[in-house]
Amino acid sequence: MFEMDVPTRRILEAALAGLPPTEKQCAALLALPEASLEAAAVRAVADAATRRRLGDAGILLGQIGLEIDACPGKCAFCSFGEGHTAFAPSRMTEEEILRNAAAFTEGGELYALFLMTMHVFDFGRLLRVVELLRGRVPAATQLVVNIGDFDRSQAMELRAAGVDGAYHVNRLREGIDTALDPAGRKATIGAIRESGLDWYYCCEPVGPEHDPEELAEQLYLGVELGCFQHAAMRRVFLPGSPLASRGQISERRLAQVVAVAALACLGCPETRSIAVHEPNPLGLTAGANTVYAEAGANPRDTEEDTAGHRGRDIAACKTMLWECGFTQLLVSPDARTPLREACQA
Numbered sequence: 001m002f003e004m005d006v007p008t009r010r011i012l013e014a015a016l017a018g019l020p021p022t023e024k025q026c027a028a029l030l031a032l033p034e035a036s037l038e039a040a041a042v043r044a045v046a047d048a049a050t051r052r053r054l055g056d057a058g059i060l061l062g063q064i065g066l067e068i069d070a071c072p073g074k075c076a077f078c079s080f081g082e083g084h085t086a087f088a089p090s091r092m093t094e095e096e097i098l099r100n101a102a103a104f105t106e107g108g109e110l111y112a113l114f115l116m117t118m119h120v121f122d123f124g125r126l127l128r129v130v131e132l133l134r135g136r137v138p139a140a141t142q143l144v145v146n147i148g149d150f151d152r153s154q155a156m157e158l159r160a161a162g163v164d165g166a167y168h169v170n171r172l173r174e175g176i177d178t179a180l181d182p183a184g185r186k187a188t189i190g191a192i193r194e195s196g197l198d199w200y201y202c203c204e205p206v207g208p209e210h211d212p213e214e215l216a217e218q219l220y221l222g223v224e225l226g227c228f229q230h231a232a233m234r235r236v237f238l239p240g241s242p243l244a245s246r247g248q249i250s251e252r253r254l255a256q257v258v259a260v261a262a263l264a265c266l267g268c269p270e271t272r273s274i275a276v277h278e279p280n281p282l283g284l285t286a287g288a289n290t291v292y293a294e295a296g297a298n299p300r301d302t303e304e305d306t307a308g309h310r311g312r313d314i315a316a317c318k319t320m321l322w323e324c325g326f327t328q329l330l331v332s333p334d335a336r337t338p339l340r341e342a343c344q345a
């Protein structure tokens, strides 16, 4: 026999009955020591809750970082931040973008292809790239942008060009560890929701210094505003970056944050995807069903092209999903393909 503390057990029993934890209860779950029996139970219950709710289909996403520049976002955790970046400016050619897009989508297994820019970007070029890709990638593959702030009319233009969703986050300590205005980040999230684009959110970039209350407050925004995807991402230790001295959390702690986000999203009918970033099996057995492959620029990398470095490829992501018990892939909002056969091919 073993015993679990009663408040945690009550929150988890309610979650298994479909009742999401409140923001305050999320903070309590995040305050549990990561090595405790209770934290292990949070991860296990989130895993069960996600699989009951979203089934056994994992989601595979692929992101292409289109360009590198000294970014005025000045995020102290990012390798492109103006004032500390070691990168020279560079930009993928259209041929390189198409080659990376083909590598991600040729198997017909990718749910969505993400296009990432710096905070300041050329909107006209982005629209041209979207139109180019719309003619080349499978019609069922979703296109998602991960770009700087934009307004409602730009969101409508993106949608008209063939974009299905947008990743946008009011990050932990936005405006403190970044030079960006939290109000501007939230206004863009409003534009995304009003335009009808799917909204991809994340609790990020989690570091050892973030306390349970601020994690819960930041992740609850995704629940309150109806995110299509919730997620958790840890801050990756970048030697020489302004936040390097604060260190990095473990994948086990990251899995605890993933689990709490997944449980909180039981109250969010829009949510169909829970991601863990960077991909790892602890997150995929703690409530996440989604991982990203990556190519090109990556804010957590010290290489210009993350493919073959930090960024995983499609085969590695598929294998990881299968090892974590996902037997199918969701390849569009209403189509699945078997994952076991794909892994054995």
Ligand code: SF4
Binding pocket: 071, 072, 073, 074, 075, 078, 079, 080, 081, 082, 117, 118, 119, 178, 299
């Ligand atoms: S995280 Fe994004 S907005 Fe911040 S510095 Fe890096 S590229 Fe710019």
